[in-house]
Amino acid sequence: QSALTQPASVSGSPGQSITISCTGTSSDIGAYNYVSWFQQHPGKAPQLMIYDVSDRASGVSNRFSGSKSGNTASLTISGLQAEDEADYFCTSYTSSSTLYVFGTGTKVTVL
Amino acid sequence: EVQLVESGGGLVQPGGSLRLSCEGSGFTFNTYWMHWVRQVPGKGLMWVSRLNGDGSVTKYADSVKGRFTISSDNAKNTLYLQMNNLRAEDTAIYYCARGSIIAARPPGHWGQGTLVTVSS
Numbered sequence: 001q002s003a004l005t006q007p008a009s010v011s012g013s014p015g016q017s018i019t020i021s022c023t024g025t026s027s028d029i030g031a032y033n034y035v036s037w038f039q040q041h042p043g044k045a046p047q048l049m050i051y052d053v054s055d056r057a058s059g060v061s062n063r064f065s066g067s068k069s070g071n072t073a074s075l076t077i078s079g080l081q082a083e084d085e086a087d088y089f090c091t092s093y094t095s096s097s098t099l100y101v102f103g104t105g106t107k108v109t110v111l
Numbered sequence: 112e113v114q115l116v117e118s119g120g121g122l123v124q125p126g127g128s129l130r131l132s133c134e135g136s137g138f139t140f141n142t143y144w145m146h147w148v149r150q151v152p153g154k155g156l157m158w159v160s161r162l163n164g165d166g167s168v169t170k171y172a173d174s175v176k177g178r179f180t181i182s183s184d185n186a187k188n189t190l191y192l193q194m195n196n197l198r199a200e201d202t203a204i205y206y207c208a209r210g211s212i213i214a215a216r217p218p219g220h221w222g223q224g225t226l227v228t229v230s231s
Contacts, residue, residue: 003155036217045206048219057219089156093215097173100148100217102156 004029004090004103011109017078020106022090023071028101030071034093037066037075041086049088050075077108085110113137113220115207120225127197131225133190133207140188141165144210146218147181147192149203149227157203160192161210161218175201197229 005023012018022029022037029035035053038046048057050066053073063078073092077084090103119131131147147159160171160181169181180193190207204226208218 032215034215034217036219038221045221045223047221051216051219091156091217093217098158099161099170099172100158102158104155 002101004092004101006088006090006103006106008104009107009109011111012077012080013111014080014082016080017076018080018108020075020077020088020090020108022073022075022092022103024073024092024094024101025071027096028071028092028094029068029073031095032093033068035066035068035073036091037064037073038089038091039084039086040089046089080110082110084108113209115209115220115222117205117207117222117225120205120227122228122230123197124231125197125199125229127229128193128195129197129227131192131194131205131207131227133192133222135188135190135207135209138209140183141185142212144212144214144218145181145183145190146208146210147190148206148208148218148221149201150206150224151203152226159205162190163214164212194227197227199229201227202229203227 037050040046053068054066089105141164146161162181204224206224207222209220210218
């Protein structure tokens with residue numbers, strides 16, 4: 001089972017909006033609405049941001065939003081802030097024996 | 112607040128064994144699916160195994176099937192991963208993660224992880 005494809009890096013200035021894509025297949029993202037997004041700061045545990053494609057986890061700012069179209073899910077961060085600088089990864093349930101597949105990860109830099 | 116604390120990682124020789132533990136708090140342990148996920152430092156994540164709330168249903172990634180065993184002690188709110196016949200490619204940070212009552216939903220709450228290094 002191949003990993004979900006994410007851009008290696010995305011950057012933006014404070015206040016701007018950025019979007020991170022997560023491309024899978026018709027066996028994972030395209031087939032199920034079980035896509036989650038995580039934020040991970042260096043040396044820290046991943047923090048759930050979005051689950052079930054577009055539902056925000058408890059306590060997560062409404063600047064974070066998720067969506068899906070076909071085999072591609074997206075995470076949008078609006079009003080970019082310095083504390084948003086981190087690694088982000090997606091994950092999806094899959095019909096393969098792997099059960100869950102993860103994205104390659106995206107480093108977000110706030111310029 | 113959901114908290115998960117892993118322990119048991121360390122350096123082990125190829126072919127050796129290690130048992131990881133994960134103590135959970137802030138939730139009813141036997142209600143949720145529980146998972147182990149691993150991450151090679153600086154690289155990608157791989158789902159390893161999952162266990163249902165009452166411990167009766169397990170699933171493993173093909174690469175660890177027959178070598179790893181997931182289990183739990185609900186009285187102690189603790190999840191385990193027994194790892195046997197370890198290989199160099201098992202070297203990774205191992206995260207314990209709480210899933211949902213919905214089996215298909217990916218695990219949402221993760222611990223800090225414990226590092227397993229397989230090397231001679």
